[in-house]
Amino acid sequence: MARFFKKRRKNAGPNKNEEKVQRAADALSRESSGGVLGARYPFVKRLKITLQFFSPQQTLLDEKVMDIKANDPYRFDADCPGRCGNGHFDFSEAVANAVTRRRNLSESGGVCPQPIFAGASQTCGCQAKCRIEIDFLPLPAAPAGGPAAPAGGQAASA
Ligand SMILES: [Zn+2]
Numbered sequence: 260m261a262r263f264f265k266k267r268r269k270n271a272g273p274n275k276n277e278e279k280v281q282r283a284a285d286a287l288s289r290e291s292s293g294g295v296l297g298a299r300y301p302f303v304k305r306l307k308i309t310l311q312f313f314s315p316q317q318t319l320l321d322e323k324v325m326d327i328k329a330n331d332p333y334r335f336d337a338d339c340p341g342r343c344g345n346g347h348f349d350f351s352e353a354v355a356n357a358v359t360r361r362r363n364l365s366e367s368g369g370v371c372p373q374p375i376f377a378g379a380s381q382t383c384g385c386q387a388k389c390r391i392e393i394d395f396l397p398l399p400a401a402p403a404g405g406p407a408a409p410a411g412g413q414a415a416s417a
Pocket residue numbers: 339340341342343344345346347371372373383384385
């Protein structure tokens with residue numbers, strides 16, 4: 260939950276234009292290096308992400324459904340629809356966790372931490388809810404004579 264956001268803001272506080280340029284650059288590098296879902300997650304057959312954005316007053320602001328198949332390019336982020344104007348939600352980590360744990364359904368979420376306008380102490384407070392549904396391809400057969408795939412073997416890792 261707490262890791263839903265990637266902090267992009269540096270201490271020096273870049274202005275909005277710089278952030279926009281940076282974001283465009285991020286998007287570009289993602290797109291040029293990204294490729295399709297199946298290249299990144301070979302065992303994912305289909306990935307459906309439902310995003311809902313709520314205002315701090317719990318009003319539904321926007322809803323987005325992404326239905327990504329193995330041959331489709333993917334995007335695991337979204338701009339905040341709130342008043343901040345430059346917030347950004349990144350749920351690539353939530354997707355990565357769901358894939359690693361082979362979870363068919365998982366949910367994630369977070370609150371936009373951007374100031375409501377430059378220099379404001381009040382934060383945007385928009386809330387994103389993210390529902391991740393995954394259809395997996397079967398794992399390759401275990402080597403003959405080997406034990407069954409260890410389930411949850413790394414659950415206790417820090
Ligand atoms: Zn925001």
